[in-house]
Amino acid sequence: MLSLTVNGKTIKVDIAPDTPILWVLRDALGMTGTKFGCGIALCGACTVHLDGAAIRSCVTPVSAAAGKKITTIEAMSAGKVGKAVQAAWIKHDVPQCGYCQSGQIMSATALLAGNAKPSDADIDAAMSGNLCRCGTYNQIRAAIHDAAAHLKA
Amino acid sequence: MNAAFRPSRRNFLKTTALAGGGLTIGFVLPAASRLAQAATEFKPNAYLRIAPDNRITVMCGLSEMGQGVLTAIPMLVAEELDADWTRVRVEQAGVDRAFNNPIFGMQATGGSTSVRGHWEPMRKAGAAAREMLVAAAAATWKADPADCRTEKGMVIHKSGKKLSYGKLAAKAAGQPVPEKPTLKDPKSFKILGRGLRRLDTPAKVNGSAKFGLDVRLPGMLIAVMARPPVPGGKAASVDDSKAKAIQGVRQVIQLPQGVAVLADGYWQAKQGRDALEIKWDDGPNGGLSSAGVTKMLTDATTQEGKVGRNEGDVGAASAAKALEAVYEAPYLAHACMEPMNCTAWVKPDGVEIWVGTQSQGPSQGILSQVASVDPGKVKVNTMYLGGGFGRRFAPDFTIDATLLSKMSGKPVKLVYTREDDMRAYFYRPASVTRFRGGLDAGGKPVSFSARVASPSIMAGSGFMEIPPNGVDSLAVEGVEDLPYDIPNLRVEYARQEPGVQVWFWRSVGHSQNIFFSESFVDEMAHAAGQDPYEFRRDLLGKQPRYKGALELAAQKAGWGRPLPKGVHRGIAVAQSFGSYVAEVAEVSVGSDGQVKVHRVVAAVDCGRTVNPTIIQRQIESAIVFGLTAALYGKITFKDGKVEQGNFDSYPMLRMSEMPKVEVHIVPSTEAPSGIGEPGLPAAAPAVTNAIFAATGKRIRRLPIDPTELKKA
Numbered sequence: 001m002l003s004l005t006v007n008g009k010t011i012k013v014d015i016a017p018d019t020p021i022l023w024v025l026r027d028a029l030g031m032t033g034t035k036f037g038c039g040i041a042l043c044g045a046c047t048v049h050l051d052g053a054a055i056r057s058c059v060t061p062v063s064a065a066a067g068k069k070i071t072t073i074e075a076m077s078a079g080k081v082g083k084a085v086q087a088a089w090i091k092h093d094v095p096q097c098g099y100c101q102s103g104q105i106m107s108a109t110a111l112l113a114g115n116a117k118p119s120d121a122d123i124d125a126a127m128s129g130n131l132c133r134c135g136t137y138n139q140i141r142a143a144i145h146d147a148a149a150h151l152k153a
Numbered sequence: 154m155n156a157a158f159r160p161s162r163r164n165f166l167k168t169t170a171l172a173g174g175g176l177t178i179g180f181v182l183p184a185a186s187r188l189a190q191a192a193t194e195f196k197p198n199a200y201l202r203i204a205p206d207n208r209i210t211v212m213c214g215l216s217e218m219g220q221g222v223l224t225a226i227p228m229l230v231a232e233e234l235d236a237d238w239t240r241v242r243v244e245q246a247g248v249d250r251a252f253n254n255p256i257f258g259m260q261a262t263g264g265s266t267s268v269r270g271h272w273e274p275m276r277k278a279g280a281a282a283r284e285m286l287v288a289a290a291a292a293t294w295k296a297d298p299a300d301c302r303t304e305k306g307m308v309i310h311k312s313g314k315k316l317s318y319g320k321l322a323a324k325a326a327g328q329p330v331p332e333k334p335t336l337k338d339p340k341s342f343k344i345l346g347r348g349l350r351r352l353d354t355p356a357k358v359n360g361s362a363k364f365g366l367d368v369r370l371p372g373m374l375i376a377v378m379a380r381p382p383v384p385g386g387k388a389a390s391v392d393d394s395k396a397k398a399i400q401g402v403r404q405v406i407q408l409p410q411g412v413a414v415l416a417d418g419y420w421q422a423k424q425g426r427d428a429l430e431i432k433w434d435d436g437p438n439g440g441l442s443s444a445g446v447t448k449m450l451t452d453a454t455t456q457e458g459k460v461g462r463n464e465g466d467v468g469a470a471s472a473a474k475a476l477e478a479v480y481e482a483p484y485l486a487h488a489c490m491e492p493m494n495c496t497a498w499v500k501p502d503g504v505e506i507w508v509g510t511q512s513q514g515p516s517q518g519i520l521s522q523v524a525s526v527d528p529g530k531v532k533v534n535t536m537y538l539g540g541g542f543g544r545r546f547a548p549d550f551t552i553d554a555t556l557l558s559k560m561s562g563k564p565v566k567l568v569y570t571r572e573d574d575m576r577a578y579f580y581r582p583a584s585v586t587r588f589r590g591g592l593d594a595g596g597k598p599v600s601f602s603a604r605v606a607s608p609s610i611m612a613g614s615g616f617m618e619i620p621p622n623g624v625d626s627l628a629v630e631g632v633e634d635l636p637y638d639i640p641n642l643r644v645e646y647a648r649q650e651p652g653v654q655v656w657f658w659r660s661v662g663h664s665q666n667i668f669f670s671e672s673f674v675d676e677m678a679h680a681a682g683q684d685p686y687e688f689r690r691d692l693l694g695k696q697p698r699y700k701g702a703l704e705l706a707a708q709k710a711g712w713g714r715p716l717p718k719g720v721h722r723g724i725a726v727a728q729s730f731g732s733y734v735a736e737v738a739e740v741s742v743g744s745d746g747q748v749k750v751h752r753v754v755a756a757v758d759c760g761r762t763v764n765p766t767i768i769q770r771q772i773e774s775a776i777v778f779g780l781t782a783a784l785y786g787k788i789t790f791k792d793g794k795v796e797q798g799n800f801d802s803y804p805m806l807r808m809s810e811m812p813k814v815e816v817h818i819v820p821s822t823e824a825p826s827g828i829g830e831p832g833l834p835a836a837a838p839a840v841t842n843a844i845f846a847a848t849g850k851r852i853r854r855l856p857i858d859p860t861e862l863k864k865a
Contacts, residue, residue: 023418027417033361035490036492038571040799040801093770098539099490105358134540
């Protein structure tokens, strides 16, 4: 039995400790907002926060989360930054197919939590690990700037 | 997928009173199916429900894969209904002939057909309901319907009396259905033509949107499959003892297409799959190589092909200057962000699947055969699609999931790993085209000929046939319909089958053929010593919509005006799926040969606009898709095996490489045409034509190879 903290709740799961966090969330806990895209940390669809830092849950074994806090897309509206990012995503109507957007929002929220006014170069650096096959990058960029402005106001 | 839209002659309407006193209305379109879609029992069906609490629900039988159909279809209905848009919701419909795509004659989404196919039927559904609501109100007030108008979900009498649609719903259901509902004059549109927000956005920003991969059923097993590493291969022997020893692995099942490991979760299933020890029989394609494919196709362009278009006499045309060039494009994978998957449950009394599919209708017929049940017993639940791009038109994942459920006796979710997804074939065809062009002494083109060599999508699709002239129109589209005014013109198709399943890929034949033809036309322009924009424009005198898009793109991009040092422009224009798109790319090439795309300015004529914001986003999306293909995209074979597997070997454009994009819409009163695909074809040639302007080097093979552009 592993004890995990997911979105503020303590959860016990009976699972092999080398299982990636992604599959603990999706298959064991039924939290499907976090997506599977590549399995080797190349696309960012699986991004969650581990103690506030954006990580790729598809390659992070659940044992690495012991004693740490996992936060997923399902809890983004509970935080000030996550809420602002989601509102900006809605305002700019960012998603198309939407599959990568949980990961995009998790990366964007981690960026803004540590950098209140990211430059375009900061956005490039923080967001280039998140692929979007629909090509919504310009809308993502605009939404991040907008969320930053909103949080500052 | 360019079948002409034939409006159904005998649409008829059915209405039923809902248990809750609401109004449902639906047009039942006749199934003019050219495909093998099994007939189903007629069931009264609804595009529209109006609840007593004024909620309006539009049922959509098309698949949402990012193109915005779950917003555009409700907009069509709501406009003619005079609905209060804030009360309009949309639901995904099941499979029913009522939801057949009028262009395909089957329930399927693709070919950029959704809005152009449903433009009229969905508006009629709204208009008929509106007339019935007016009749119900007039009857209530004992008034003349002509004295009533509608606005935002209310019927309003000239005296000022009002009744909401919700209050009128039950009574409206009893009204006769108008046979020919009157459609609005577009000048009075209030909803259509506005960039309204998408209805699916909120669910896509909080993780609640359910994609196929998110389906969970009680007792479900997850399957991951080992497939032959060479197309057409099969398992000669299987040792599954190590796989079965992994905790959580429940069953190993061999199918004709491969060996599946079924487990409690994906991770266990994948570990089990990786632990299988399989000896593969490679079959006839063990020697397949990309060099061999290139040679096969290139050789074919030296032989005479089947003639698709022949005007004047290219052989007799006398030219002062002759050009010849050979262009090549590789196989490409769709690489949808959501890997292919399907959840199937074969029960004693039927089959139910949950899947992101573009082809619900055909799936019903196919799976009824797979599971040996009546087509009416196959229920398809369409989930959100994490990208489609044509890939999700294919039935491989639905068939295998259904077989695995049937054989295991459990609900099964079959999941492709990223590598499985990329190596499952269904590729955009590799293609080689040889062009010859002739210019007169004044630089005017007198002849143009093209010989296209590629495998046939039509022949391999399982539901289409190559026409009697032997020319697969999907293989030559974008070359065969060259719009330029050239007196002697000939296009031939030389079919070659290297042995790989080919498939529809966003914009299909145009995806490579516009790169070919718009590059070669650029070569002709430079050979004539003319400006590439002016050269095209002069040859488009008989093509006002091409010309209109070209002129708008050039004007908005500032064609001819100075650019920052090192930045150069290229231009290209294309028609596909009824829409005309011109693009100007601003590009620089580093001394290391690396290509940077700074900005793309696009102009699109897609007829009347339903939602201009979605139009702009779709064009931008398709440009990114086209840039990814131009800069990186290739699926290659060595010893029969695909060399790419994940995003390291099959890269995508990333945030840091994203150019600025501007999309301008040509005002039009034509009927709407396609929008999901038409932005793609012009992207690659706009970029490579800019590379020529920057370096003097002509890119004739995709993807662009920076080593060819490196400064010596």
